[in-house]
Structure formats: C-alpha cells, structure tokens
Amino acid sequence: MLKVGVIGCGGMGRDHIKRLVERTQGATVTAVADMVDQLLDQGVAIAGSGCKKFKNADDLINCPDVDAVFIVTPGFAHKDALLSAIRAGKRIFCEKPLCTTAEDCLEVINAEVKSGKHLIQLGFMRRYDKGYLQIKEAIKSGEYGAPLIVHCTHRNPLVPDSYTTEMAVHDTAIHEIDVIHWLVDDDFVSAQVLFPRVTGAAAAHLKDPQIMLLRTKSGICVDDEVFVNCKFGYDINCEVVCEDGALKMAQPSYPDVRKGAKVATMIDTDCFVRFHDAYDAEVQGWVSDAAAGVINGPTAWDGYLAAITADALVRAQKSGAIEEIKPAQEKPAFYN
Numbered sequence: 001m002l003k004v005g006v007i008g009c010g011g012m013g014r015d016h017i018k019r020l021v022e023r024t025q026g027a028t029v030t031a032v033a034d035m036v037d038q039l040l041d042q043g044v045a046i047a048g049s050g051c052k053k054f055k056n057a058d059d060l061i062n063c064p065d066v067d068a069v070f071i072v073t074p075g076f077a078h079k080d081a082l083l084s085a086i087r088a089g090k091r092i093f094c095e096k097p098l099c100t101t102a103e104d105c106l107e108v109i110n111a112e113v114k115s116g117k118h119l120i121q122l123g124f125m126r127r128y129d130k131g132y133l134q135i136k137e138a139i140k141s142g143e144y145g146a147p148l149i150v151h152c153t154h155r156n157p158l159v160p161d162s163y164t165t166e167m168a169v170h171d172t173a174i175h176e177i178d179v180i181h182w183l184v185d186d187d188f189v190s191a192q193v194l195f196p197r198v199t200g201a202a203a204a205h206l207k208d209p210q211i212m213l214l215r216t217k218s219g220i221c222v223d224d225e226v227f228v229n230c231k232f233g234y235d236i237n238c239e240v241v242c243e244d245g246a247l248k249m250a251q252p253s254y255p256d257v258r259k260g261a262k263v264a265t266m267i268d269t270d271c272f273v274r275f276h277d278a279y280d281a282e283v284q285g286w287v288s289d290a291a292a293g294v295i296n297g298p299t300a301w302d303g304y305l306a307a308i309t310a311d312a313l314v315r316a317q318k319s320g321a322i323e324e325i326k327p328a329q330e331k332p333a334f335y336n
C-alpha cells in the first residue's frame with residue numbers, strides 16, 4: 001500500500017482524497033495538510049479518522065507515515081513543497097501548474113535531476129482522456145499522414161469575478177498547451193493571441209473570448225478558442241487535420257432525447273464530470289507505477305515547456321505580436 005499525504009484540501013484536493021480513498025487500488029491516505037482549519041477538517045472527514053492532520057506542508061512531507069505526496073495547493077505554493085518533497089526523496093503528484101514561473105520550474109527540474117530519482121508526475125489529466133487517447137493512436141498509426149492543423153475549443157459556462165485575462169492562458173489554455181504538444185509530439189515555437197468582440201457576460205476587466213494561436217517546430221498551426229463565459233456548458237473540442245483525413249475527438253456519450261419536436265443531447269457543466277475517468281486513470285497510473293519507481297505520466301520537463309508556452313501567450317496578449325517560445329536550457333537526458 002502506498003501511503004499518500006495530500007497537501008491542500010480545497011475543492012480539487014478533496015476530489016483527489018475521495019478518489020484515492022474510494023476508487024484507487026494500492027493507495028491509502030495517511031495524512032492531509034491545509035492552513036485553513038475548516039478545509040483540513042473536511043479533508044480528514046473524507047480520508048477517515050485514522051489519518052494524520054497537519055497545518056504545515058513540510059511536517060506532512062517529513063512524516064514517516066507518508067511515502068508519497070499529492071500537492072494540490074494554489075500554484076504559488078508548489079515550488080517550496082516540491083523542493084521539500086524532493087529533498088525527502090518522496091514520490092510526488094503535483095497538480096498543474098508545476099510552478100508559476102518558468103524560472104521556478106527550472107529550479108525544481110534541476111533539483112529532481114540532481115536527486116537522480118524520477119519523482120514528479122504533473123496533473124495534466126487530459127492525456128488520460130479516452131477521446132484524446134483515440135486521436136493519439138490514430139495519429140501514431142500513420143494512416144492519416146502528418147498533422148497540419150489543430151482546432152480546439154475550451155469553453156467554460158462561467159468563471160468567478162476573480163478570473164483574469166491572463167488566467168485564460170495559465171489556468172485554462174494550459175490544458176491544450178500540454179495535451180496538443182503531447183498529441184502531435186512536437187514543440188511549440190511561437191504564440192499569438194487575438195481578441196474578438198467581448199461577451200456581455202464577462203466581468204468588466206476580463207477579455208473573453210480569446211483565440212490563441214500556436215505554431216510548432218514542424219509548422220503545425222493550433223488555434224484554441226478559450227471562452228470561459230459561454231453559458232451553455234463545459235465544452236471541450238479538438239480536431240486534428242492531417243494530410244489524409246481529419247480526426248475529430250469523440251464527445252462523452254449521452255443519449256439523444258426526443259421531446260417537444262426537438263432532439264437534445266447533454267453537455268457536461270464542469271471539468272470534474274467531463275474528465276472524471278481521466279482523473280481516476282492518471283492517479284491510478286501514478287500509484288501503480290510507484291512500485292517500479294518510474295513516472296510514465298507528464299513530467300516536470302512537460303511542466304516547464306507548458307510554462308514557457310504560457311508565458312509567450314501572456315506576452316502576446318499584451319504585445320499583440322507573434323512571440324517566440326524558446327527553452328532557456330536543453331532538455332536534460334534524465335527526462336528522455
């Protein structure tokens with residue numbers, strides 16, 4: 001049994017505790033941590049009364065009853081917890097983003113490489129979604145030729161007033177940034193952002209929707225419509241146009257309902273439902289791989305590549321220009 005400690009008992013943290021307790025084989029939650037008493041108690045209530053509770057992440061990381069840690073705090077707190085868990089030699093599952101700056105990502109990468117152990121898996125759950133996996137397989141088969149264009153939409157029904165124009169990149173498009181890089185197996189080299197007419201449903205400070213454009217080394221062009229106040233649902237689409245065919249991602253299957261001279265089918269309304277099975281699969285994979293001490297999911301290096309791509313998109317939001325994406329260092333052989 002892998003003894004897991006979960007740092008962060010907010011919405012996502014509690015969702016992961018529930019998943020580990022109820023639907024993951026080979027893991028048990030032995031400790032939880034949160035600075036906020038109320039959240040800590042909610043975490044313990046899901047994990048079970050035998051679980052230890054800590055106000056401080058370091059105390060959880062260094063607890064002998066914890067073999068592996070889940071980092072589900074807000075992004076700005078990831079770096080310290082990551083470095084501390086690497087020092088303790090503990091296996092890590094870290095929710096996206098790895099860190100909030102590319103520089104901090106490199107510090108974490110260098111610490112992991114120096115430790116000589118593959119410890120970090122990053123929570124980019126879309127790589128475990130059945131729809132994306134089917135497209136990945138189709139591209140890999142070679143039957144459709146090389147990918148040329150990728151069309152994506154990332155629509156949320158609504159966001160809180162605290163959501164900013166930059167968060168459309170760091171919080172939302174970050175999923176396409178990672179999953180498309182993985183799908184087409186190519187690195188991004190440039191980024192641009194277009195601002196269409198703003199919806200009346202957005203808060204006054206927020207530019208919504210946005211169209212994010214990315215180009216890869218081999219020339220594949222990606223367009224991502226990010227529309228976070230679309231009102232109608234949590235709607236994720238992806239179509240890869242290849243030399244000899246176009247691959248459109250399947251949607252979750254719900255029945256067509258005929259009523260009142262109309263045919264209707266359901267659209268999910270949040271990421272927890274839309275990616276329920278993908279979250280379960282990524283966490284089960286991380287637990288199952290622990291015995292062999294390997295990381296088969298997204299690595300810290302993937303987190304760094306996502307961070308430099310996101311930074312270029314944020315620069316592009318401000319400059320209106322095409323911004324270059326270039327890693328500050330080569331990929332360490334450790335991650336090959």
Ligand code: ISE
Nearest residue numbers: 154155156171172175228271
């Ligand atoms: C949120 O943090 C997520 O990760 C969701 O998947 C995304 O759709 C949403 O826009 C983000 O705010």
